[in-house]
Amino acid sequence: MSLNIPRIFVASLLLAPTLVFGQATKQVTRTSQSPISKEVYSVLKADKAVKHGTYTLYKGQQNKLATQGHFSNGRKDSTWTTYGWDGRTVVAKGAYQNDQPAGIWEFFTSKGELEQKYDYDQRQMLFVRPGKNKSMSVTLLAPTATGQTSPDVAPVYIGGTSAITNNMLMMRYPVEAIRGGVSGTVQVAFSIGKDGTASNHRVTQGIGSGCDEEALRVVQSLSNGWIPAQVAGQPVAVECELPIKFGLQKPVVTPIR
Numbered sequence: 002m003s004l005n006i007p008r009i010f011v012a013s014l015l016l017a018p019t020l021v022f023g024q025a026t027k028q029v030t031r032t033s034q035s036p037i038s039k040e041v042y043s044v045l046k047a048d049k050a051v052k053h054g055t056y057t058l059y060k061g062q063q064n065k066l067a068t069q070g071h072f073s074n075g076r077k078d079s080t081w082t083t084y085g086w087d088g089r090t091v092v093a094k095g096a097y098q099n100d101q102p103a104g105i106w107e108f109f110t111s112k113g114e115l116e117q118k119y120d121y122d123q124r125q126m127l128f129v130r131p132g133k134n135k136s137m138s139v140t141l142l143a144p145t146a147t148g149q150t151s152p153d154v155a156p157v158y159i160g161g162t163s164a165i166t167n168n169m170l171m172m173r174y175p176v177e178a179i180r181g182g183v184s185g186t187v188q189v190a191f192s193i194g195k196d197g198t199a200s201n202h203r204v205t206q207g208i209g210s211g212c213d214e215e216a217l218r219v220v221q222s223l224s225n226g227w228i229p230a231q232v233a234g235q236p237v238a239v240e241c242e243l244p245i246k247f248g249l250q251k252p253v254v255t256p257i258r
Contacts, residue, residue, distance in 0.1 A: 026054050036171055037062055042072070051075040061086070076100035085111045085163060086170065092163035095121075108161040116161040126228055129157060134165075139230065142192060142238040152230035152237055156193045159226040172219050174247065175211025183208055187216035187245045195236040199224040205242065216245035 026043040033039075038061075043054030052072035060067040065088030070081035077097035085092045090113045095106030105127065108117040118128040139155050158165055178184075188206035193199050202221050207213035220243055229236040 024053060035173055036060070038067070039064055045074075063088075070097070083163075083167075092167075093160060108159075108163065110161065111163055111166070116163070117157075117159070119159050126157065126159075130161075134162065136244055138242045140240050141230075141232070142240050145232060149232065152232050152239055153234075154231040156197070156230045156239060156241070157228040158223065159228065164226075165223065168219055168222055169245065172215055172245070172247070174249070175215055178208075178210035178212050178247065179249065181210050182249065183210040183212060184248050185212075185246075187213055187247065188242055189216050189220040189245055190240065190242045191220060192238060192240055193227050193229060194238045195229050197227040197229045197236075199227055208247065212247050216247075219245060 025046040027046050027049070028041065028043050029049075031040045031042075039059040040057070041059075042052050042056040045051045045053045052075055054072060056068070056070045056072055057066070058068040059065060065086065066084050067088070068081065068083050070077060071079040073079075077100050080094065080096050082091055083093040084090060090109070090111060092109050092111065093106065095102055096104050098104075102121045104122055105118060105120050107115060108119070110116050110130070114130065115128070116130040117126065119126050133155065139152060140150050141152060144150050185208040186206070187204060187208055189202060190205045191199050191202040202217055202224075204213045204217055207216075230239045231237060
């Protein structure tokens with residue numbers, strides 16, 4: 002038996018305030034110019050500071066889909082999905098519980114190939130795609146008794162290369178560097194301890210005009226989320242160096258206001 006619902010009733014449902022778990026919400030659109038992005042989400046009508054309901058983030062001048070998820074009373078929950086800069090390729094997918102990642106998350110390369118599986122409940126990496134981060138150099142802080150200077154297993158950033166790349170693409174090109182036509186590579190060094198904590202961030206080779214400070218800020222944003230390097234199956238402390246490139250031709254970089 003079919004139900005004939007009057008069109009006027011359907012329209013009234015679409016125009017009525019959204020009810021999530023019995024609470025009225027209101028949709029909000031928020032834009033930013035540095036970097037260029039747009040957020041579309043719902044907040045409680047009773048408290049507009051509290052996100053409650055679906056959340057979508059778009060990035061870049063073309064408003065490409067970047068993230069989709071859900072909030073419950075200001076906390077992330079349910080499934081969250083992150084997309085690459087084409088707005089289509091999934092680069093991360095997993096669940097949040099009470100604002101914390103939970104269960105098994107999958108992380109993919111920019112080509113959509115599975116790169117990592119990480120269990121947040123057990124704090125255990127279940128799968129890592131074979132390969133090496135060729136851009137980051139890694140050496141042992143203390144050479145072994147045999148003179149070994151490189152770890153058997155390099156440190157791994159939870160989220161993989163796509164997570165690192167997304168952070169790098171959020172760089173803001175300093176106005177001073179734009180005006181002076183400054184471009185080049187800033188080398189940022191840091192340590193990763195036996196517990197996976199990153200520290201002692203510093204610029205070892207700079208280009209000035211505000212680029213050094215911005216490169217340092219971006220690398221420091223990656224401080225949490227490392228799985229330590231290993232020698233003979235045991236965690237070890239290492240020294241890392243990461244090149245951060247600044248190029249005026251890159252449209253994803255926007256000036257600091």
